[in-house]
Amino acid sequence: MEFKGYFGEFGGQYVPEILIPALDELERAYNKFKKDKNFWLEYKNLLKDYAGRPTPLYFAKRLSSEYNLKIYLKREDLLHTGAHKINNTIGQVLLALKMGKKRIIAETGAGQHGVATATAAALFGLECVIYMGSEDIKRQSPNVDRMKILGANVIPVYSGSKTLKDAINEALRDWITNLKNTHYVLGSVVGPHPYPTIVRDFQKIIGEETEKQIISKENRLPDYIIACVGGGSNSAGIFYNFINKNVKLIGVEAGGLGLKTDKNAASLLKGKIGYLHGSKTFVLQNKWGQINQTHSISAGLDYPGVGPEHSFWKKIKRVKYIAVNDNEALNAFLKLSKLEGIIPALESAHALAALDKIKFKKNQIVVINLSGRGDKDLNTVLNSLKNE
Amino acid sequence: MNKKFIVYIPAGYPDIQFTKKILEMLNQLPVTGIEIGVPFSDPIADGEVIQIAHQTALKNNINLDIIFNLLKKIKLNSQLFIMSYLNPIINYPFGVKKFLKNLYDCNIKSLIIPDLPNKEIKNLNLNFPIIPFAAPNTNEEEIKIINLLKPEFVYYIARYGITGERKDLPFKDKIKYLKTKINAPICIGFGISTKEQVIEVFKIADGVIVGSTIVKELHTKNLKRIEKKILNLIP
Numbered sequence: 001m002e003f004k005g006y007f008g009e010f011g012g013q014y015v016p017e018i019l020i021p022a023l024d025e026l027e028r029a030y031n032k033f034k035k036d037k038n039f040w041l042e043y044k045n046l047l048k049d050y051a052g053r054p055t056p057l058y059f060a061k062r063l064s065s066e067y068n069l070k071i072y073l074k075r076e077d078l079l080h081t082g083a084h085k086i087n088n089t090i091g092q093v094l095l096a097l098k099m100g101k102k103r104i105i106a107e108t109g110a111g112q113h114g115v116a117t118a119t120a121a122a123l124f125g126l127e128c129v130i131y132m133g134s135e136d137i138k139r140q141s142p143n144v145d146r147m148k149i150l151g152a153n154v155i156p157v158y159s160g161s162k163t164l165k166d167a168i169n170e171a172l173r174d175w176i177t178n179l180k181n182t183h184y185v186l187g188s189v190v191g192p193h194p195y196p197t198i199v200r201d202f203q204k205i206i207g208e209e210t211e212k213q214i215i216s217k218e219n220r221l222p223d224y225i226i227a228c229v230g231g232g233s234n235s236a237g238i239f240y241n242f243i244n245k246n247v248k249l250i251g252v253e254a255g256g257l258g259l260k261t262d263k264n265a266a267s268l269l270k271g272k273i274g275y276l277h278g279s280k281t282f283v284l285q286n287k288w289g290q291i292n293q294t295h296s297i298s299a300g301l302d303y304p305g306v307g308p309e310h311s312f313w314k315k316i317k318r319v320k321y322i323a324v325n326d327n328e329a330l331n332a333f334l335k336l337s338k339l340e341g342i343i344p345a346l347e348s349a350h351a352l353a354a355l356d357k358i359k360f361k362k363n364q365i366v367v368i369n370l371s372g373r374g375d376k377d378l379n380t381v382l383n384s385l386k387n388e
Numbered sequence: 389m390n391k392k393f394i395v396y397i398p399a400g401y402p403d404i405q406f407t408k409k410i411l412e413m414l415n416q417l418p419v420t421g422i423e424i425g426v427p428f429s430d431p432i433a434d435g436e437v438i439q440i441a442h443q444t445a446l447k448n449n450i451n452l453d454i455i456f457n458l459l460k461k462i463k464l465n466s467q468l469f470i471m472s473y474l475n476p477i478i479n480y481p482f483g484v485k486k487f488l489k490n491l492y493d494c495n496i497k498s499l500i501i502p503d504l505p506n507k508e509i510k511n512l513n514l515n516f517p518i519i520p521f522a523a524p525n526t527n528e529e530e531i532k533i534i535n536l537l538k539p540e541f542v543y544y545i546a547r548y549g550i551t552g553e554r555k556d557l558p559f560k561d562k563i564k565y566l567k568t569k570i571n572a573p574i575c576i577g578f579g580i581s582t583k584e585q586v587i588e589v590f591k592i593a594d595g596v597i598v599g600s601t602i603v604k605e606l607h608t609k610n611l612k613r614i615e616k617k618i619l620n621l622i623p
Contacts, residue, residue, distance in 0.1 A: 017505040017521035177549040184607035275474040288451040291429040
């Protein structure tokens with residue numbers, strides 16, 4: 001049975017009734033502008049001239065010889081604001097303008113999506129409010145300063161676990177209250193329909209570029225594509241173009257202190273099917289259906305749910321999901337910095353650490369989505385090294 | 389008076405023994421319905437007062453079985469509803485069948501599920517009456533869905549916003565319009581916290597649901613004060 005807004009059994013619109021007309025409005029607007037050549041031209045031009053697309057597909061020579069593989073890095077870290085998030089925020093803020101919205105709100109965990117939203121809002125001169133868990137504000141303070149300088153109002157969220165999930169709750173509450181003039185720029189492929197589709201569509205350019213680039217360099221598709229999965233937007237972005245092609249896709253979740261502990265954020269590997277933030281998907285929860293507090297060294301992966309399309313890809317076994325622990329991600333962070341002169345985001349370091357977890361054949365071609373740069377994580381990394 | 393006066397009580401706040409006392413007290417008052425709130429970690433439709441109640445109840449380890457056990461022990465004069473977000477219902481640890489049996493055993497009239505919009509009710513296929521929502525932005529298509537459900541009542545959300553005290557009653561014309569289109573009784577909630585509002589509602593609709601303004605008093609555990617608060621709201 002296929003319903004509108006579902007990926008198999010996953011997805012839907014499990015939000016208060018009052019949001020439904022706003023979601024319908026968003027869906028209508030998106031469907032209209034999806035077919036509008038001028039809209040896409042404007043979007044693609046901004047991605048090119050403002051954000052810096054296409055991003056390079058870089059052959060990581062020293063990393064490759066370490067693993068006897070041909071490893072390519074998709075350099076989303078080189079985008080303006082330092083991560084793939086800007087692909088989505090420029091698209092959604094452009095959409096908000098077309099819908100006549102004057103005010104932009106967003107949630108943020110690591111602060112990357114908050115910065116990318118504040119950037120797009122500044123670019124178009126829109127009012128911008130960012131909700132951020134008070135815990136995350138503490139651990140990601142450089143990004144809080146960036147958002148403020150960009151003109152955004154950063155509102156700390158003190159409820160629940162004071163992290164990303166609570167920031168989403170608060171953003172939803174704001175949206176319910178200010179529907180008429182406000183667009184909610186959700187930062188990942190999560191939330192109620194049509195968000196998982198819209199965000200994936202604004203991110204799928206990662207995979208489309210990757211295909212062209214790898215063909216021109218290797219004259220064939222890669223054997224593997226590896227990306228980290230928190231909510232799942234960078235991975236959906238690079239996977240989507242290859243879903244019907246003969247490429248092994250690996251999604252890497254945050255294993256935190258280990259899958260045997262309850263201190264992880266591996267929703268697909270350890271979660272149960274449930275309902276969170278508007279969609280039916282895999283959710284980390286306790287016996288009584290209360291949402292768990294998660295843990296990851298990477299604030300961007302520290303989320304108890306996951307995009308419903310990933311739940312679908314897991315169920316149909318199209319994507320293989322694995323987990324990488326905090327310390328493994330930390331080692332990969334240091335390794336890439338020293339071997340290639342690239343400091344990756346701790347999120348992306350999870351994808352890199354997967355190199356040690358998969359049995360490859362010699363000289364296979366592996367593309368890793370380097371979703372963001374690691375400047376924001378230096379404090380976290382230095383503190384972790386001190387504690388070791 | 390034929391109007392409905394429904395009170396929202398979050399179970400287990402500030403503790404489950406007090407919830408029992410409140411329910412016994414409500415039996416003595418002219419309250420027509422009780423909405424028992426099941427605590428949830430992520431109550432997106434609720435304002436601060438009810439968020440705090442949910443968090444406190446969860447700290448007290450309140451769960452559905454504790455609530456069912458309490459409700460089975462008390463005989464209530466008014467209609468009983470369970471208000472819960474979707475996830476604790478669907479992931480009830482002993483299965484949907486047992487969940488439904490508990491609802492029947494507790495004499496629950498209907499479920500109220502704030503993150504279940506009307507159009508997903510049929511996808512969910514729960515086989516138990518669910519109260520649909522209407523709001524200032526409800527359109528013709530939604531009205532059709534609502535009427536097909538033949539509910540005990542329709543929960544009209546009075547405003548764009550979350551739960552919490554307010555003084556006004558906006559969109560009165562919308563309420564009057566919905567009264568001509570919706571067959572079931574319409575009860576109004578979200579921000580109903582004064583007697584004046586209740587009088588206004590009773591003129592144009594069929595009932596009220598009051599929450600935050602009473603929940604705010606529960607932490608005092610002062611039954612007399614809470615009783616007075618409720619009586620002061622009833623015209």
